[in-house]
Amino acid sequence: MNRFNYLFTSTKGLILTAIALVSIVTAVFNTLSGPMVEWGIRDLTVKWLGMDMNPAERAGRIIMLYHTIAMAVVAIEVYMMTSIIPMRKHEQKNINMLVTVGYITAMVFGLGFAYWGHNFTFHGLFLVGQSLVFFAGIMLAFALNPWKKEYYVTDKAFAHFKSGMDMERMAFFVMTVAMLISAGFGAVTGSFWANGHETFLAEDLIRNPDKTGLQKAIIGHLHIMLTLIAVSITLIVGRWLEFKGLFHKIAMPLMIIGTLIISGGVWSVVWTHLAHTFIYIGSVGVMLSALMLVIFSWKKLIHDNSIALGYTNPTLFQKLKALLSDPLKFGPTWQMVFMNFTVSGIGIFMAVKLEQIFRVWPAREERITLTGHWHILAAIIATIILMYYADIVGMKGKTRKWFGWIMIIGSDVAFASMTIFSMKTLFVPESVAQQGLMNTTMILADFGLGSLLVMMAIFLGWKLFDLFKGEGTWTKEAKNSELELERTSNPVLNIRRDNEFNSEGGVK
Helix, strand or coil: CHHHHHHHHCHHHHHHHHHHHHHHHHHHHHHHCCHHHHCCHHHHHHHHHCCCCCHHHHHHHHHHHHHHHHHHHHHHHHHHHHHHCCCCHHHHHHHHHHHHHHHHHHHHHHHHHHHCCCCHHHHHHHHHHHHHHHHHHHHHHHHCCCCCHHHCCCCCCCCECCCCCEHHHHHHHHHHHHHHHHHHHHHHHHCCECCCECCCCHHHHCCCCCCCHHHHHHHHHHHHHHHHHHHHHHHHHHHHCCCCCHHHHHHHHHHHHHHHHHHHHHHHHHCCCCHHHHHHHHHHHHHHHHHHHHHHHHHHHHHHHHHHHCCCCCCHHHHHHHHHCCHHHHHHHHHHHHHHHHHHHHHHHHHHCHHHHHCCCCHHHHHHHHHHHHHHHHHHHHHHHHHHHHHHCCCCHHHHHHHHHHHHHHHHHHHHHHHHHHCHHHHCCCCCCHHHHHHHHHHHHHHHHHHHHHHHHHHHHHHHHHHCCCCCHHHHHHHHHHHHHHHHCCHHHCCCCCCCECCCCCEC
């Protein structure tokens, strides 16, 4: 019972459970594509697990798989938010309970429906799971209500409105509401299945000039949900790294306005051709906000680690050593910088040069680039989540450094290789000459991703072994989660409050 309570009530246990389930799903379903097909592993998986793999239903299966993984990732971010943002104890427990039951129900019955026969009871339960996750989001939005005076900011180091309202809390609130509306875009379209809407993968319609409104809604849904997941993890990392000061005051208004504009732009894709203009403007705000976080966190890491290393007046080399001395604190913001070279920059370049370059390429090349674009973004977000989790569970010493650097180097080698692979026609136009570049980038990508998978297998194996120990580290994590819950649910202990403002929100 103690282990059950740890896994399904404590923040660290809930995150671990979700990471483990996503890892299992990823490990199993990765055997169904890529080189696993040529090696015969796909056929073994299908046979051993008794999967129904009708080729005509491939798009539907992939969509279901993406949704089950995405909802687990959203659940992880919800756990992080309820553990670091002040709210009432019953609000945190109810939100965590609903999102947990929701994503697990959706994952089990969604995959069961897609890959093991089409039992429509399973599909109904998949929708029930999604509905519970959505309702948990509504409850989270109410809990994040930035107009509650008990959560007003009083420390002037943090971004706030004149009344004392917390701008960072407002950014979380705006992101949550935008995600609920964006989820509705997918839900409304789903309600029209077989009644004007058919299953498709977004990358298959890239050169179709006559997209229906429902198809545009799905394309917008795909892009904005992933974008808002990225916005969420950026805000979470900022709170984790104690983001404040001048850069915080610049970043939070930009994040709020950027999120509103980019969300509105994506929603408008259904009825206007100017959607990308709004998306570009909103993206600038969000990216500048992330840049402020990077500058703040790197300065803070250099300062704090220089003191820890005994540097009183550090040289440039010593500052670099201080910055890189803790990969779990350096890694998340570095991944945000790296993202610009493999995702954001590539996406903007593609949009600007779409007609001049990419539409001249064979459709398959453009499809590879677009598919890689959102897969890399999703994977980078995953690495940030894993580094955050490794830090909050207290990973220390050489294990901390090995975990952090393998996560950073392995993922970056893989994603950089995939970016070069997808854009290879820019560098090597002749198809025959591309083979050498393709082989090299694929080997590097396999090496990078393989190192991540091996490390995650070792890490999860260690956590599983620890769970069987009577006095394992899981017992300490469970106790710490209770203390964190007490702190988060107590406005008096909110780091955003001091005695400068009175209970009515005005200055004393």
